[in-house]
Amino acid sequence: MLRRSLTRINKFNRNHSKKRGPVTTDVIIGDYEYLMTYSIGTPPVPSLGVLDTGSDVTWTQCKPCTKCFKQKVPLFKPRNSSTYNKVRCGSNLCNTFRGSNCNLRKKKCGFEVLYGDGSFASGNVARDTLTLGNVSFTNYVFGCAHNAGGIFYSGESGIVGLGVGQASLISQLGSSIHGKFSYCLVPFSANSTKSGKLNFGNNAVVSGEGVATTPFALNPPQENYYLTMEAISVNNQRFEFYDDPLNKTEGNIILDSGTTLTFIPTNLYDKVETAVEKTIKLKRVKDPLRTFTLCYYTKTDIRFPVITVHFKGADVKLNPENAFFKTDDSTRCLAFQPRDGPIFIYGSLEYLITYSIGTPPVHSLGVLDTSSDITWTQCKPCAECFKQKVPLFEPKKSSTYYPAPCSSDSCKTFRGSNCDGINKICRFKVLYGDGSFAGGDVATDVRTLGSITTGNVSFSNYVFGCGINNGGVFASGESGVVGLGIGKGSLISQLGSSIEGKFSYYLVPISANSTKSGKLNFGNNAVVSGEGVVTTPFALKPPQAYYYLTMEAISVNNQRFEFYDDPLNKTEGNIILDSGTTLTFIPTNLYDKVEKAVERIIKLKRVKDPLGYLSLCYSTKTDIRFPVITVHFKGADVRLNPENAFFKMGDSTGCLSFRAQDDPIFIYGNVAQMNFLVGYVVERKIVSFKHTDCNKY
Numbered sequence: 001m002l003r004r005s006l007t008r009i010n011k012f013n014r015n016h017s018k019k020r021g022p023v024t025t026d027v028i029i030g031d032y033e034y035l036m037t038y039s040i041g042t043p044p045v046p047s048l049g050v051l052d053t054g055s056d057v058t059w060t061q062c063k064p065c066t067k068c069f070k071q072k073v074p075l076f077k078p079r080n081s082s083t084y085n086k087v088r089c090g091s092n093l094c095n096t097f098r099g100s101n102c103n104l105r106k107k108k109c110g111f112e113v114l115y116g117d118g119s120f121a122s123g124n125v126a127r128d129t130l131t132l133g134n135v136s137f138t139n140y141v142f143g144c145a146h147n148a149g150g151i152f153y154s155g156e157s158g159i160v161g162l163g164v165g166q167a168s169l170i171s172q173l174g175s176s177i178h179g180k181f182s183y184c185l186v187p188f189s190a191n192s193t194k195s196g197k198l199n200f201g202n203n204a205v206v207s208g209e210g211v212a213t214t215p216f217a218l219n220p221p222q223e224n225y226y227l228t229m230e231a232i233s234v235n236n237q238r239f240e241f242y243d244d245p246l247n248k249t250e251g252n253i254i255l256d257s258g259t260t261l262t263f264i265p266t267n268l269y270d271k272v273e274t275a276v277e278k279t280i281k282l283k284r285v286k287d288p289l290r291t292f293t294l295c296y297y298t299k300t301d302i303r304f305p306v307i308t309v310h311f312k313g314a315d316v317k318l319n320p321e322n323a324f325f326k327t328d329d330s331t332r333c334l335a336f337q338p339r340d341g342p343i344f345i346y347g348s349l350e351y352l353i354t355y356s357i358g359t360p361p362v363h364s365l366g367v368l369d370t371s372s373d374i375t376w377t378q379c380k381p382c383a384e385c386f387k388q389k390v391p392l393f394e395p396k397k398s399s400t401y402y403p404a405p406c407s408s409d410s411c412k413t414f415r416g417s418n419c420d421g422i423n424k425i426c427r428f429k430v431l432y433g434d435g436s437f438a439g440g441d442v443a444t445d446v447r448t449l450g451s452i453t454t455g456n457v458s459f460s461n462y463v464f465g466c467g468i469n470n471g472g473v474f475a476s477g478e479s480g481v482v483g484l485g486i487g488k489g490s491l492i493s494q495l496g497s498s499i500e501g502k503f504s505y506y507l508v509p510i511s512a513n514s515t516k517s518g519k520l521n522f523g524n525n526a527v528v529s530g531e532g533v534v535t536t537p538f539a540l541k542p543p544q545a546y547y548y549l550t551m552e553a554i555s556v557n558n559q560r561f562e563f564y565d566d567p568l569n570k571t572e573g574n575i576i577l578d579s580g581t582t583l584t585f586i587p588t589n590l591y592d593k594v595e596k597a598v599e600r601i602i603k604l605k606r607v608k609d610p611l612g613y614l615s616l617c618y619s620t621k622t623d624i625r626f627p628v629i630t631v632h633f634k635g636a637d638v639r640l641n642p643e644n645a646f647f648k649m650g651d652s653t654g655c656l657s658f659r660a661q662d663d664p665i666f667i668y669g670n671v672a673q674m675n676f677l678v679g680y681v682v683e684r685k686i687v688s689f690k691h692t693d694c695n696k697y
Contacts, residue, residue, distance in 0.1 A: 026195040027184075038132050040130060041129060045080075051257045057167050062144040087125040089108060182199050182205070243267055276334055282297075320332075357462075364377045367481045371547075372481055382468050382469075387477070403426070404442040405425070437472055438481070446461075467480060547680070549633050549687065557628055572634075575667065578670070614647065614649065617653050
């Protein structure tokens with residue numbers, strides 16, 4: 001998994017052990033991450049937390065839960081614990097807890113934390129008894145999360161922070177463990193019944209033959225363990241971490257148990273990859289995960305080179321399973337990733353719209369998102385930004401850029417806006433369902449869109465977010481998000497009468513030639529008409545940005561399965577039409593029926609999804625006759641092509657592109673919309689679908 005982001009804290013009260021003795025707990029394998037077992041409350045309730053040395057806070061999901069991901073163990077119920085206490089506003093515990101905020105009306109301390117992979121959690125800061133193995137610690141401070149989401153696929157309950165900040169588990173256990181802990185992580189390829197160990201105190205001392213020791217440095221943020229990597233060797237060929245010896249820095253890489261891969265400078269990675277390739281001398285293969293660069297077919301007899309990581313005072317010789325990551329049963333890839341920095345670590349599928357902003361116009365790439373009603377792009381100067389393909393927008397270089405005043409309508413109608421009382425400038429902060437986030441200034445500038453009939457078309461005073469603090473699941477080189485929802489801040493609403501509330505798009509299949517592009521049409525050019533068009537109404541529900549369709553059923557060949565088991569529970573507007581989400585999420589009961597029906601028809605041996613996301617997968621090297629899957633919306637039957645219903649995971653695997661969801665919010669994603677012309681008429685509240693070969697346009 002991608003690492004959880006860097007968070008800070010200044011001070012915390014330490015707890016004292018109720019029982020003395022060796023402290024140890026199990027560490028089990030998750031989805032390419034490690035989970036720590038512990039209990040919380042009185043009586044103790046089992047919990048599973050991601051073992052994260054890159055964080056200094058602990059949180060677990062709690063009832064009642066507004067939005068929670070699925071976990072293996074029951075949710076913690078605070079009211080059932082006799083030792084649970086909420087932390088008060090104004091207390092030292094509240095003021096020093098990372099991401100804390102104060103609910104003045106309820107006088108209770110809340111928290112909100114965002115991680116580098118876009119995952120998030122929010123809720124109340126609380127105290128309760130923490131139990132590790134057979135040893136309990138009273139007044140342990142943690143986050144009781146009532147709203148959490150992001151990349152959590154291992155059944156975990158939350159995060160356990162083992163960093164060096166004062167809020168971490170290590171700091172809170174205090175003198176009872178003498179600041180000592182150690183862990184042993186079972187390889188991902190090992191039997192899942194095996195578990196590692198997390199040891200504390202004198203039981204954690206690492207000694208004996210073969211021990212190598214290196215110092216760690218304290219760099220901001222203080223919760224991370226910064227080691228000093230000097231070089232990497234491939235066999236006897238050594239490559240220095242820094243090209244220029246004068247640029248050497250102490251503490252240049254984070255030791256992180258919560259990150260799967262090792263991220264190193266691009267120059268160093270290129271040298272290591274080249275050396276490995278020269279040593280192995282076999283034909284490279286494609287990574288089925290589309291994450292790694294250098295991969296080999298493991299059914300060939302491979303003699304892997306010896307890779308040694310040289311830390312300050314410690315040479316760590318990697319085993320083949322440390323240096324080469326097993327992506328499926330037949331592929332191993334070099335388990336390092338290049339990064340342009342400045343933070344290095346040891347240890348998505350979407351559609352983009354092209355447009356320009358400012359005067360002179362600066363190119364930008366925004367995620368096409370019909371479930372959002374705001375547009376934002378990354379701007380200079382950037383406190384925290386992800387990598388994008390085009391240069392960052394610099395407001396000071398645009399003659400038409402104006403920050404929105406706090407009192408302006410632009411500020412008041414922009415979702416997630418707030419006022420900077422000192423500078424009297426409108427700010428914004430937005431958090432997405434996948435945990436991605438953006439924050440910065442609300443502004444106006446000239447927006448330019450391309451046109452196939454009249455050349456470029458510009459719109460003045462376009463309201464957008466100039467993001468200077470952004471992160472999450474952004475991996476396509478995009479600059480930000482373009483909201484096509486129906487809220488006041490969306491592109492559709494701001495273009496107003498000039499497009500008459502009409503727009504349409506067609507999405508080129510993800511497997512198609514990358515040189516092909518789809519189109520986003522506006523106004524009369526966006527009308528969907530002709531043979532084969534089906535039309536369904538959309539409903540308006542809070543939040544107003546969403547297009548809610550009414551899905552009535554799904555058919556597999558001629559077998560129909562209703563969306564609701566109980567016809568009395570039917571609801572208008574039960575699924576969101578979303579161009580910014582890849583898969584389609586439907587109720588678990590409906591998904592189970594569809595999956596079983598597909599499995600009965602195909603009658604081939606199931607294979608594992610190499611990404612671990614989807615349930616029903618087959619090898620596409622076998623000749624498969626896929627069933628016809630039809631989605632029945634109100635008044636519109638949409639017959640899916642095989643590429644809509646079965647998603648290609650790597651070169652040899654196809655999976656049913658639906659996921660079961662217990663959450664009351666369901667989504668019709670962009671894979672189901674590929675090779676369709678999808679048209680919206682906002683004033684009439686209708687959406688139309690028409691089969692289209694998008695590769696021909």
